[in-house]
Amino acid sequence: MTSDGQPKISSRILKQFLCSDQFFGLRQVPVSLKSITEALAARGATQSGGGVTGCSASLASTGGKAARLEALNKDHVQNCQQCRLCEGRNNTVFGAGSPDARLVFVGEGPGFHEDRQGLPFVGKSGDLLTRMIGAMGLSREEVFICNIVKCRPPNNRDPQADEVVACSPYLYEQLRIIDPEVIVTLGAPAAKTLLETSDGIGRLRGQFHEFTLSFPDGTSKTIDLLPTYHPAYLLRSPQDKGKAWTDLQMVMKRMGLPLPDQSK
Ligand code: URA
Ligand code: SF4
Numbered sequence: 465m466t467s468d469g470q471p472k473i474s475s476r477i478l479k480q481f482l483c484s485d486q487f488f489g490l491r492q493v494p495v496s497l498k499s500i501t502e503a504l505a506a507r508g509a510t511q512s513g514g515g516v517t518g519c520s521a522s523l524a525s526t527g528g529k530a531a532r533l534e535a536l537n538k539d540h541v542q543n544c545q546q547c548r549l550c551e552g553r554n555n556t557v558f559g560a561g562s563p564d565a566r567l568v569f570v571g572e573g574p575g576f577h578e579d580r581q582g583l584p585f586v587g588k589s590g591d592l593l594t595r596m597i598g599a600m601g602l603s604r605e606e607v608f609i610c611n612i613v614k615c616r617p618p619n620n621r622d623p624q625a626d627e628v629v630a631c632s633p634y635l636y637e638q639l640r641i642i643d644p645e646v647i648v649t650l651g652a653p654a655a656k657t658l659l660e661t662s663d664g665i666g667r668l669r670g671q672f673h674e675f676t677l678s679f680p681d682g683t684s685k686t687i688d689l690l691p692t693y694h695p696a697y698l699l700r701s702p703q704d705k706g707k708a709w710t711d712l713q714m715v716m717k718r719m720g721l722p723l724p725d726q727s728k
Contacts, residue, residue, distance in 0.1 A: 529563035532641045536634065541614050547630035549573075549615035549623070555582030559610025559638060566719060567602070568644040569593065570635065570654045571611045572694065573623050579616035584609045589695035593650070596695065596708065600716050608642055610635065612654050628657055639677055639687070646715055647675060647687055651694030658689060665691060669711055672718070690715055 527535070537558040544550060557574040560583055569585075577587035585593045597604055613623040613631040623631075639647070649655040652665040658675050659668065668691040675689040692711035693704055716723055 529641050529643075533558075533563050533638065536637055536641070541634055544614070544631075544634075547613075547615075547627045549613060549617060549627055549631075552618050553615040554579050556614045557582055557584050557611060557616075558614060558634075559584055559608060561604060561608035562606055563608070563642060565606065565608035565642055566645045567606075567648065567715065568608045568610065568639065568642060568646075569597075569648050569650060570658065571609070571650045572653045573611050573613040574616040575620050576616070584611055585695075588699060592695035592699060596712060599709065600712050601721055608638075608644070610638060612657050622653055628653070632657060636677065640679065644687065646718055647689040648712075648715055649689065649691045651697060655689075655691035659691070665693060669693065669707065670714075672714070688718055690718075 537556075541556050541558050544556065553574075555574075557578045561568075571585060571593075574584065575587050575589070577590070578584055584590070593609070594604055597607060612635060613627055614634060615631075617623050617627070647658070649658055652668075655665060655668050656662065659673050661668070671690070673689045673691070674686045676684050676686050678684040690711055693701075693708045698705050698708055713723060
């Protein structure tokens with residue numbers, strides 16, 4: 465429950481339905497809002513009366529997963545100007561990997577190299593992420609890697625609340641299409657956004673959380689979500705790599721992947 469007595473779920477469902485704003489061209493979030501929650505509430509007000517059904521129905525229900533992801537990217541993300549981050553970008557960074565991935569990694573936002581190449585996690589933290597995925601016995605091609613915001617925040621600052629609100633409908637649509645078994649969030653902003661909490665990453669990591677994904681027809685499903693440290697943080701704080709590895713092994717176990725032989 466929130467402080468005003470509203471059940472927390474309503475804002476989660478609301479946030480996921482925000483895609484109807486974007487795809488149906490309703491007005492943008494005011495830029496001065498301080499927190500995601502405030503921004504969501506403001507955007508909720510713009511929807512009341514307008515209804516939230518039918519959200520991106522054409523994207524969600526036609527074609528295979530690869531085609532639907534491509535349509536989302538080409539028709540919506542690539543030319544998106546829904547927030548100020550479009551101003552400084554060289555490329556949008558939709559995400560990459562298998563449309564059938566059982567596991568999706570969600571980072572924060574593109575950095576310098578990602579913006580240049582239009583691909584997620586290709587810089588130094590990307591190298592570490594590739595090794596983390598490899599340690600799980602998987603390849604980048606088998607998982608899907610994306611971010612909360614699809615355009616690079618200037619000087620790699622954290623995405624601002626209204627930017628997250630503007631962009632997160634794309635992430636939710638990606639998750640609806642891919643329909644993964646497990647989501648791993650990398651770093652605090654991704655975990656806080658998807659779990660709608662202000663708890664820090666140190667408190668959130670190390671355990672599975674339930675992420676509720678809502679669908680336009682009113683149904684929803686829960687997906688196991690495990691927050692872990694961002695690879696950029698691990699590069700600065702290698703002493704925490706062991707904890708991240710513990711997290712990834714929990715994911716392997718949940719997915720039924722073979723764990724490394726402890727005796728070796
Ligand atoms: N950091 C992120 O959060 N995402 C990227 O794609 C690259 C670096
Ligand atoms: Fe659009 Fe997201 Fe880029 Fe903002 S960050 S312009 S919402 S794609």
